[in-house]
Amino acid sequence: MTTESIAWPRSAVESRPLVQRLHEWVITVDHKRLGILYIVYALLFLMIGGVEATIMRIQLIRPHNDFVSPQVFNRMFTMHGTTMIFFVAMPVLFGFANYLIPLMIGARDMAFPRLNAFSFWMTAFGGLLLYFSFVGGDGLYGAGSAPDVGWFAYAPLTSQTFSPGHSTDFWILSLLVSGFGSIGTAINIIATVLCMRCRGMTLGKMPLLPWLNLVMAGLVIMAVSPLTAAQLMLLVDRYLGGHFFDTQAGGSAVIWMHFFWVFGHPEVYVLVIPAFAFASEIIPVFSRKAIFGYPVMVAATICIGFIGMSVWAHHMFTVGMSSAANTFFVLSTMAIAVPTGIKIFNWLATMWGGQIDFKAPMLFCVAFLFQFLIAGLTGIMLGSAPFNWQLGNSYFVIAHFHYVIVGGILFTLFGAFYYWFPKMSGRMYSEPLGKLHFWLFLVGFHLTFDFMHIPGILGMPRRIYTYEPGRGWDVWNLIVTVGVFFQAAGVLVFVGNLIWSSFRGELAGNDPWDAWTLEWSTPSPPPPYNFAAIPEVKSRRPLWDLKHPEDPDWQYE
Amino acid sequence: MGGVRYFRCGAVFAAVTASAAPAHSPLSPTNIFAPVSTPAQSIFDLSLFVLTVTASIFLVVFSLLAYAVVKFRRRSSDDRREPAQVYGSTQVELAWTVIPVLIVVVLFLATARVIASIQNVEQPATALNVTVIGHQYWWEYRYPSQKVVTANELHIPVSDPAHPIPTVLTLLSADTDHSFWVPRLGGKTDLIPNHPNSMWMDPHETGLYLGQCAQYCGTQHAKMLLRVYVDSREDFNRWIQEQQQPAHSAEQVSEGQRIFEQTACVSCHTVAGTPANGTNGPDLTHLMSRQTIAAGAASNTLENLMAWISNPAVIKPGCKMPSMGLSAPQAAAVAAYLETLR
Numbered sequence: 001m002t003t004e005s006i007a008w009p010r011s012a013v014e015s016r017p018l019v020q021r022l023h024e025w026v027i028t029v030d031h032k033r034l035g036i037l038y039i040v041y042a043l044l045f046l047m048i049g050g051v052e053a054t055i056m057r058i059q060l061i062r063p064h065n066d067f068v069s070p071q072v073f074n075r076m077f078t079m080h081g082t083t084m085i086f087f088v089a090m091p092v093l094f095g096f097a098n099y100l101i102p103l104m105i106g107a108r109d110m111a112f113p114r115l116n117a118f119s120f121w122m123t124a125f126g127g128l129l130l131y132f133s134f135v136g137g138d139g140l141y142g143a144g145s146a147p148d149v150g151w152f153a154y155a156p157l158t159s160q161t162f163s164p165g166h167s168t169d170f171w172i173l174s175l176l177v178s179g180f181g182s183i184g185t186a187i188n189i190i191a192t193v194l195c196m197r198c199r200g201m202t203l204g205k206m207p208l209l210p211w212l213n214l215v216m217a218g219l220v221i222m223a224v225s226p227l228t229a230a231q232l233m234l235l236v237d238r239y240l241g242g243h244f245f246d247t248q249a250g251g252s253a254v255i256w257m258h259f260f261w262v263f264g265h266p267e268v269y270v271l272v273i274p275a276f277a278f279a280s281e282i283i284p285v286f287s288r289k290a291i292f293g294y295p296v297m298v299a300a301t302i303c304i305g306f307i308g309m310s311v312w313a314h315h316m317f318t319v320g321m322s323s324a325a326n327t328f329f330v331l332s333t334m335a336i337a338v339p340t341g342i343k344i345f346n347w348l349a350t351m352w353g354g355q356i357d358f359k360a361p362m363l364f365c366v367a368f369l370f371q372f373l374i375a376g377l378t379g380i381m382l383g384s385a386p387f388n389w390q391l392g393n394s395y396f397v398i399a400h401f402h403y404v405i406v407g408g409i410l411f412t413l414f415g416a417f418y419y420w421f422p423k424m425s426g427r428m429y430s431e432p433l434g435k436l437h438f439w440l441f442l443v444g445f446h447l448t449f450d451f452m453h454i455p456g457i458l459g460m461p462r463r464i465y466t467y468e469p470g471r472g473w474d475v476w477n478l479i480v481t482v483g484v485f486f487q488a489a490g491v492l493v494f495v496g497n498l499i500w501s502s503f504r505g506e507l508a509g510n511d512p513w514d515a516w517t518l519e520w521s522t523p524s525p526p527p528p529y530n531f532a533a534i535p536e537v538k539s540r541r542p543l544w545d546l547k548h549p550e551d552p553d554w555q556y557e
Numbered sequence: 558m559g560g561v562r563y564f565r566c567g568a569v570f571a572a573v574t575a576s577a578a579p580a581h582s583p584l585s586p587t588n589i590f591a592p593v594s595t596p597a598q599s600i601f602d603l604s605l606f607v608l609t610v611t612a613s614i615f616l617v618v619f620s621l622l623a624y625a626v627v628k629f630r631r632r633s634s635d636d637r638r639e640p641a642q643v644y645g646s647t648q649v650e651l652a653w654t655v656i657p658v659l660i661v662v663v664l665f666l667a668t669a670r671v672i673a674s675i676q677n678v679e680q681p682a683t684a685l686n687v688t689v690i691g692h693q694y695w696w697e698y699r700y701p702s703q704k705v706v707t708a709n710e711l712h713i714p715v716s717d718p719a720h721p722i723p724t725v726l727t728l729l730s731a732d733t734d735h736s737f738w739v740p741r742l743g744g745k746t747d748l749i750p751n752h753p754n755s756m757w758m759d760p761h762e763t764g765l766y767l768g769q770c771a772q773y774c775g776t777q778h779a780k781m782l783l784r785v786y787v788d789s790r791e792d793f794n795r796w797i798q799e800q801q802q803p804a805h806s807a808e809q810v811s812e813g814q815r816i817f818e819q820t821a822c823v824s825c826h827t828v829a830g831t832p833a834n835g836t837n838g839p840d841l842t843h844l845m846s847r848q849t850i851a852a853g854a855a856s857n858t859l860e861n862l863m864a865w866i867s868n869p870a871v872i873k874p875g876c877k878m879p880s881m882g883l884s885a886p887q888a889a890a891v892a893a894y895l896e897t898l899r
Contacts, residue, residue, distance in 0.1 A: 070777060070874055070875050071776055071874075074776060074778075154772070155734075156733055156734075157773075157774070162733055162775065247751040248750070250751065252751060252752070253750060254749060254752055287640075288639050289643065290644055292643060292644070292646075293645035293646070294644070295645070296645065296650050318736060318746055318747050318771075319747045319749060319754075320746055320749070320754035323676035326672050327668075327669045327672055330669065331665050334661045334664055335661060337661055338658055338661060341653065342650070342654060345653040348621055348625055349646075349649065351625045351629055352625050353629060353641065355632075355635055355640050356625075356626065356630045356631055357631045358631075366626055369622055370619065370622060373619065373622070377611040377614060377615055378611075380610075380664065381608070384603065384604075384607050384667075385672050386603050386675060386744060387604045387607055388744075389743070389745055389746070390589040390740060390744045391589070392744075392771075393745065394771070457588070457589055458585035458587060458588050458589075459586075459587025459589060459768065460587075461736075461769060461770070464779035465779045467779065471586060472585030472586075472587075548639075556644055
């Protein structure tokens, strides 16, 4: 392994005009630049999705509020869900995967750099198409309108009969287009991880992050394909006289639910497995210990991948399946708690006996462990079908999956941002601002999503633009809305920190965290070729071996 | 609800529901932890078990995590030597695999038993059958054996455990997906076009039970409210008899009736015994026997009726009933006519 770098003519770097430098970002096929494009793009949509959530929460702050009309509220929850899943969570995770996988496996780029660029621009185009619906949704007259069919767009609400105009078409097309992008990225990740590893890096010596992203990519191919197919079928229904989901002509609304959730549930694992990957890199470094039970962590992830494909109908316990089908999906849903639990215990064991350094990345990961525990336990409650008949489609479900997606995924993502920011920008972020962000967001998160469980238990269904007084929901909704403003403040501090530190932060050096994986052996930010010479590794922690020649890992693995 | 039983459970869940409610004034009229019918009660009992198990897991794992985070934090007194590197342990991994598997098996068996006890039940011949048809933003109720059709307010008899009269609902939809959810009477079941469903309930106490549509069905999903009146057997029989009567007929056709029958009202609404026989909207034959209009969105008063007839969007923007452009005196006349439909 080597840390030397090839001299790059300075004139080539600095003296070009701005337009030319921007143009290079547009035509780039470099995995690091595409990774950053994905991440910045997702951050922009995170802000938009956050504004949509805030509008909903202001509307629900008290009963019979009239901050927005029912039509606007329905568009807000549809756009919030679609945006956050397809144009924030997936792109940002793909961005980190793109940036990190080649660096961590000692490669110079992804396997298919041009497919990589194509995938990014498809995803980007999909997001723009979705938001164009605000101006173009109703055609040429009118002020336009966004889709209002909910993010899982149950049939037959999406048929021409109930959704005339074009807003639903924008929803269909944007997911269709970004779906192709997602599948392209998944193929690329699989090919990269399987074919591009440096010498000595067998699959058993590969860091957990590429391993988990490999499983994630497999899930993307299996889950996004049926969704993309379903979007095409829906288009056929709407424009070519098909009757797949047209209940008035003998079609089936339930088939759409199966198509959607056979995507929708694995999608949860598509999002959470990369989050697990961040935690699996950050927790060991900030505990100063090797990951506990590496082979078990890999096995548990693969297990989650397989079981995750067989649990989708737990989103459909209330649609009137037979008791046999309900019972099967209870079993598969509860079974997935076992490998997930194993992962939590392994992270716990990794911290056990370590010297935990509570820098911002680790703070977010520790909060993730506690929050993901709670999310998993409310998941068991929802997985118990009869309990689900009460809790399903209520605010309890909203609280549960935001505990997964915000408390689990977004928290580790923030951790990942702080952890790899020095590598990506070459500069350190501000640690006090990072901690301020953590505490603001933690308080906001718990105000919002802890208290959101309660109106669900008290019978408040989701997707209602207003509610009756006297149901016992008022005070909880007020608290939930107050929390949103803490979260928003936290995100503003976060974005401000990133922007300020990109220009004014201290220089980070190659390896600010005294870490152990290959990306820390190159300069920060890494040169376009990543490694001057392709490294060779003997263990899962090549930089540990380098720093501790007297006690290298490969003696024990 | 069984007062003692509920109070005990309320105390157990003080943390969840913030305070233990007294036996007869639940925290919320739609509290899932205040069941009054067998399916809701079985779900409640199961949920107590699931909550106990998950709360125990939470306490154990939370304590371990909290202990690790505090105990193994870096201290300023630490020297800079790396801690001992541990790569794993097969015994420990086995332990935290086998124990969760056992817990999952127990939870699964308990759940499977309750699924069967609710879904696979033979109903007695005395059961009352009601067909529920979801429409965009209102509920249609048909009692096929009794030949009664009504809307938005469901009446069912109380079911004495010694002589049960459970109510079996057949759930249909006329347009999009809906979901029938009255938390104190049972879990929710969806109403899906082309996909008939059913559910049952046997409420043990009379009273009014609230709920609302729980599957997003369009613009006014939020104001598609459910009201279930559980009547004593005598009250229920009296109600059925009243509903079976044709519309109250006045000596001569009133001005309001004439307007009602000459505008498009009759293409959606039925008033039995008159030319009005539409089926897209709620049956109005006995409108004044209901306490609310617009699927529970407003109480059934003369003022609200006039406002609703003049411009429904004032009460439910986006609902399917159009404004007929009636003048104020015309709307008042129609409302006066509707007031005679007892």
